[in-house]
Amino acid sequence: MGEPKTWSITSFYRFLPLTDERVADLREAVEDRMHRDQLLGLIIVSPEGINGTLAGGHPQIESFETFLVGRLRGEEIRFKRSESVEAPFHRVSVVIRQEIVGLKRPDLVPESAEDRHLSPAEWHAWLASDRPRTVIDTRNRYETKIGKFAEAVDPDLPNFSSWADYAESGAVPKDVPVLIYCTGGIRCEKVLLDLRQRGYHDVYQLRDGILGYLAEFPNGFYEGECYVFDDRVAVDQNLQPTQRYATCPGCGLPADAERTCGRCGCQYVVCPDCEATWGPVCSKPCRDLYLRHGLPAEQTA
Numbered sequence: 001m002g003e004p005k006t007w008s009i010t011s012f013y014r015f016l017p018l019t020d021e022r023v024a025d026l027r028e029a030v031e032d033r034m035h036r037d038q039l040l041g042l043i044i045v046s047p048e049g050i051n052g053t054l055a056g057g058h059p060q061i062e063s064f065e066t067f068l069v070g071r072l073r074g075e076e077i078r079f080k081r082s083e084s085v086e087a088p089f090h091r092v093s094v095v096i097r098q099e100i101v102g103l104k105r106p107d108l109v110p111e112s113a114e115d116r117h118l119s120p121a122e123w124h125a126w127l128a129s130d131r132p133r134t135v136i137d138t139r140n141r142y143e144t145k146i147g148k149f150a151e152a153v154d155p156d157l158p159n160f161s162s163w164a165d166y167a168e169s170g171a172v173p174k175d176v177p178v179l180i181y182c183t184g185g186i187r188c189e190k191v192l193l194d195l196r197q198r199g200y201h202d203v204y205q206l207r208d209g210i211l212g213y214l215a216e217f218p219n220g221f222y223e224g225e226c227y228v229f230d231d232r233v234a235v236d237q238n239l240q241p242t243q244r245y246a247t248c249p250g251c252g253l254p255a256d257a258e259r260t261c262g263r264c265g266c267q268y269v270v271c272p273d274c275e276a277t278w279g280p281v282c283s284k285p286c287r288d289l290y291l292r293h294g295l296p297a298e299q300t301a
């Protein structure tokens with residue numbers, strides 16, 4: 001079959017209760033299917049549902065989607081599509097976890113997939129209006145750093161499970177509607193229930209997240225790029241793999257400062273934190289040389 005010229009990518013999640021036996025069966029069936037059809041990606045299966053992103057040839061991706069809906073006995077699943085010339089994954093990973101998204105709150109299980117969801121058009125219209133709202137980005141700080149809805153509050157979360165600390169701080173006003181969003185919608189499913197438990201009754205989430213919004217409003221209210229959890233690093237407003245960001249060799253987060261290594265002369269990209277720690281070098285081997293010998297003479301002159 002060979003590698004596809006263009007990789008079709010599909011992202012999806014579905015909350016639904018699965019017995020341990022069905023979790024194990026589903027994991028195995030999905031993994032077999034991925035090997036058979038040369039699909040790459042990461043899928044999480046859990047007693048609360050399934051979540052994943054896959055890449056492969058276009059017909060194989062389409063047939064996977066049909067297969068998954070069949071395996072879940074016809075449950076509706078919302079698939080978000082994009083494309084990439086480079087492979088966004090290099091392995092097949094199908095793992096079993098307690099939650100399909102890591103809030104450390106397996107007790108929060110969305111019952112209806114469409115509960116308090118705004119379509120991208122409804123979301124866009126609200127943001128274009130002067131209707132009151134507090135917009136909150138529920139993603140991590142390394143994600144909001146490279147793009148977000150302009151007016152959104154950034155809780156500056158180091159990771160998703162720190163959401164509770166932020167919510168407890170009382171920073172979110174209770175008397176205006178709260179609009180929340182994340183990459184594809186899954187994190188907001190839990191945040192919405194969490195906020196409701198805390199007494200917020202007017203909370204809405206962006207259905208299909210930023211990826212769904214950009215598919216309909218590429219030059220709307222979202223600014224910058226959208227971090228994704230695969231080798232593309234981020235996608236731009238047209239859902240194309242980023243031209244701007246690369247993975248920082250030090251920390252693995254997005255970086256866009258282009259440098260020439262003071263030891264080996266290679267071009268590399270680094271984030272400000274790692275540059276401050278590593279000095280003007282591209283990698284650990286070059287850093288070892290730099291610490292022992294400093295920079296070569298022509299560069300220190």
Ligand SMILES: [Zn+2]
Binds near residue numbers: 250252273
């Ligand atoms: Zn870094």
Ligand SMILES: [Zn+2]
Binds near residue numbers: 263265266281286
């Ligand atoms: Zn180097």
